Amino acid sequence: MRVAEAWRVAIDALRANRLRSILTMLGVVIGVGAVVALVAIGTGTKRQIEQQVEGLGSNLLIVVPGRLDPGAAPTASTLTMDDVDAVIRVVGDRSRVAVTISSGETVRAGSREAYASMQGVLETTPDVFVRRLDRGSYLTRTDVTTGRRVAVLGAGTAKALFGDRDPIGRQITIGGVRFRVIGTFEELGQSLGVDRDSEVHVPVTAAQRLLGTQRIDGLAIRAPDRDRIDALGSAVVAALVKRHPDTDFSAVTQEQILGVLGDILGVLTGVLAAIAGISLLVGGVGVSNIMLVSVRERTKEIGLRKAVGARPRDIGVQFLLEAVLLTTIGGVLGMALGISAALLVDRLTPVPAAVTWWSLALAFGVSAAVGIIFGVIPAQRAGRLDPVVALRTE
Amino acid sequence: MTEPAIVAVDVTRTYDLDGVFVSALRGVSLTVSATDYVAIVGTSGSGKSTLMHLLGALDRPSSGTLRIGGRDVATLGPAEMALLRNETIGFVFQSFHLLARTTARDNVALPLVYRGVGRRERRARAAEMLERVGLGHRLDHRPNQMSGGEQQRVAIARALVTGPSVLLADEPTGNLDSTTGEQVLGLLETLNADGVAVVLVTHDREVAGRAHRQIVMRDGLIVS
Numbered sequence: 001m002r003v004a005e006a007w008r009v010a011i012d013a014l015r016a017n018r019l020r021s022i023l024t025m026l027g028v029v030i031g032v033g034a035v036v037a038l039v040a041i042g043t044g045t046k047r048q049i050e051q052q053v054e055g056l057g058s059n060l061l062i063v064v065p066g067r068l069d070p071g072a073a074p075t076a077s078t079l080t081m082d083d084v085d086a087v088i089r090v091v092g093d094r095s096r097v098a099v100t101i102s103s104g105e106t107v108r109a110g111s112r113e114a115y116a117s118m119q120g121v122l123e124t125t126p127d128v129f130v131r132r133l134d135r136g137s138y139l140t141r142t143d144v145t146t147g148r149r150v151a152v153l154g155a156g157t158a159k160a161l162f163g164d165r166d167p168i169g170r171q172i173t174i175g176g177v178r179f180r181v182i183g184t185f186e187e188l189g190q191s192l193g194v195d196r197d198s199e200v201h202v203p204v205t206a207a208q209r210l211l212g213t214q215r216i217d218g219l220a221i222r223a224p225d226r227d228r229i230d231a232l233g234s235a236v237v238a239a240l241v242k243r244h245p246d247t248d249f250s251a252v253t254q255e256q257i258l259g260v261l262g263d264i265l266g267v268l269t270g271v272l273a274a275i276a277g278i279s280l281l282v283g284g285v286g287v288s289n290i291m292l293v294s295v296r297e298r299t300k301e302i303g304l305r306k307a308v309g310a311r312p313r314d315i316g317v318q319f320l321l322e323a324v325l326l327t328t329i330g331g332v333l334g335m336a337l338g339i340s341a342a343l344l345v346d347r348l349t350p351v352p353a354a355v356t357w358w359s360l361a362l363a364f365g366v367s368a369a370v371g372i373i374f375g376v377i378p379a380q381r382a383g384r385l386d387p388v389v390a391l392r393t394e
Numbered sequence: 395m396t397e398p399a400i401v402a403v404d405v406t407r408t409y410d411l412d413g414v415f416v417s418a419l420r421g422v423s424l425t426v427s428a429t430d431y432v433a434i435v436g437t438s439g440s441g442k443s444t445l446m447h448l449l450g451a452l453d454r455p456s457s458g459t460l461r462i463g464g465r466d467v468a469t470l471g472p473a474e475m476a477l478l479r480n481e482t483i484g485f486v487f488q489s490f491h492l493l494a495r496t497t498a499r500d501n502v503a504l505p506l507v508y509r510g511v512g513r514r515e516r517r518a519r520a521a522e523m524l525e526r527v528g529l530g531h532r533l534d535h536r537p538n539q540m541s542g543g544e545q546q547r548v549a550i551a552r553a554l555v556t557g558p559s560v561l562l563a564d565e566p567t568g569n570l571d572s573t574t575g576e577q578v579l580g581l582l583e584t585l586n587a588d589g590v591a592v593v594l595v596t597h598d599r600e601v602a603g604r605a606h607r608q609i610v611m612r613d614g615l616i617v618s
């Protein structure tokens with residue numbers, strides 16, 4: 001029998017039982033849709049987080065207080081500006097070193113107020129990280145050394161406090177202390193539901209005075225190029241260990257962070273895909289079940305086909321194609337469903353979703369495979385039927 | 395002299411009904427020559443249909459030898475049996491066995507599907523064959539839109555469409571009135587004259603009388 005003919009017979013059989021075919025397909029549609037949508041969400045999340053880490057800048061080495069061992073209790077930071085000076089000496093270029101001390105503060109301007117993350121920083125922040133100004137200018141070295149009370153507002157904070165008015169030169173208070181606005185940042189947008197535009201940068205010295213502390217909450221060092229990160233990292237760590245013999249700090253590269261995040265999110269995506277895969281499996285069992293019913297119902301037809309010359313293989317192929325057709329059509333519809341679901345989630349919720357080709361290919365391949373695997377038993381059963389016995393059944 | 399179309403030597407067929415053995419055939423020998431026209435008669439349950447299934451390569455004997463078209467069926471696998479049926483045998487069943495949702499034309503074309511004949515040619519040959527059995531005006535009718543006699547003729551057309559060397563017909567006129575029965579018989583006789591061996595089962599003495607020879611069965615044996 002020609003393959004084209006086998007297809008036609010299979011399609012006719014599915015058409016003859018349209019409602020049943022559709023219901024059987026539904027299991028596969030939902031399974032494939034779930035795989036595509038959940039993998040898209042996993043991938044989208046992973047991509048967004050990676051972009052954020054990459055968006056910070058490039059070739060970064062980050063030093064934070066405390067140990068990163070899982071289970072280690074969070075400890076108060078013992079890092080100070082003296083440590084920062086030591087690091088700057090090792091690096092040999094102040095513009096490659098950024099620091100932060102951060103604290104959530106209520107910021108007021110006139111009668112308006114907004115809650116923002118106050119970041120005490122060096123004037124080098126835009127050199128180390130990727131941050132673009134919308135208006136005005138950033139902090140200067142003099143601002144930092146003299147602890148001048150000047151502030152650069154995130155786009156969200158600027159909007160909340162000043163609306164469409166130009167904030168440059170205006171007064172705000174942070175924790176009751178007056179600051180003068182000298183610049184605003186370009187909008188960054190949300191990520192994972194977190195607003196990244198509600199922040200205020202002030203000189204680290206001013207922030208420390210405001211908070212009544214000497215600590216800093218972290219350093220970032222940008223290496224001139226990728227190959228020098230490791231050497232620079234060792235030098236920085238050595239300098240800090242000399243000052244903190246108990247090594248109560250941790251240094252990680254941006255790449256290490258990306259690697260760890262990537263691993264975690266990769267596992268997450270895998271788990272999501274596996275859960276969705278189970279529903280696909282259930283859909284496959286449904287296909288198998290319906291095919292067995294179909295073989296039983298059409299026993300007489302099978303007998304007749306055999307009587308006029310169909311080989312066991314011809315009959316087997318016919319039923320196998322039927323199963324594969326059910327699952328692949330279901331698979332294509334499921335892909336459409338999954339893509340739509342992913343797009344809707346991406347559009348309407350803060351959860352990002354990115355449909356990937358591999359997940360489509362995988363879902364389609366798996367659904368076709370499910371058709372073959374779950375179609376084989378019914379197909380074999382049909383192929384082996386004895387023609388005389390089959391013709392006798394009613 | 396050419397080889398006989400079918401040779402059966404001492405064949406038996408025993409059905410195993412959950413441990414109870416029913417002997418439907420108990421040692422039957424029969425030769426059907428290439429130009430034969432044989433009528434099988436016998437009481438109900440005497441094993442006529444069982445024998446026909448064996449002659450048509452639909453079934454295998456429990457013992458004895460059966461050669462169809464020169465080939466011993468004991469040496470053939472299921473796929474080769476299917477090929478043998480398709481190429482050598484035309485079978486008309488006691489109860490038609492047409493595909494219900496399928497038109498007369500596609501019912502007739504079905505055996506050609508398994509021969510790998512293309513759709514267009516299949517349909518042309520099926521139409522031609524339906525024309526020959528007098529159903530040229532019923533090509534696109536489904537079985538439930540046709541009378542019993544018409545359905546029987548569709549079944550005959552299907553048996554003939556592959557150009558078989560043996561036509562086996564299990565009570566081809568049983569469900570027909572005398573006029574249509576006569577038409578069907580005339581058709582079989584024309585075929586036989588054209589060199590197709592014909593074996594038919596019948597309860598009708600008159601129909602049996604028109605065959606070249608008669609075989610009488612009783613209790614799974616040929617009695618004359």
Ligand SMILES: Nc1ncnc2c1ncn2[C@@H]1O[C@H](COP(=O)(O)OP(=O)(O)OP(=O)(O)O)[C@@H](O)[C@H]1O
Nearest residue numbers: 409411416417418437438439440441442443444445
């Ligand atoms: N598949 C089967 N399983 C068990 N017994 C069977 C089977 N097929 C036939 N038989 C038995 O074999 C015997 C012969 O049956 P068969 O159908 O050959 O008779 P028949 O001569 O064609 O009768 P009829 O004239 O009524 O068609 C009967 O006793 C029947 O019950």
Ligand SMILES: [Mg+2]
Nearest residue numbers: 442443444488
């Ligand atoms: Mg019978």
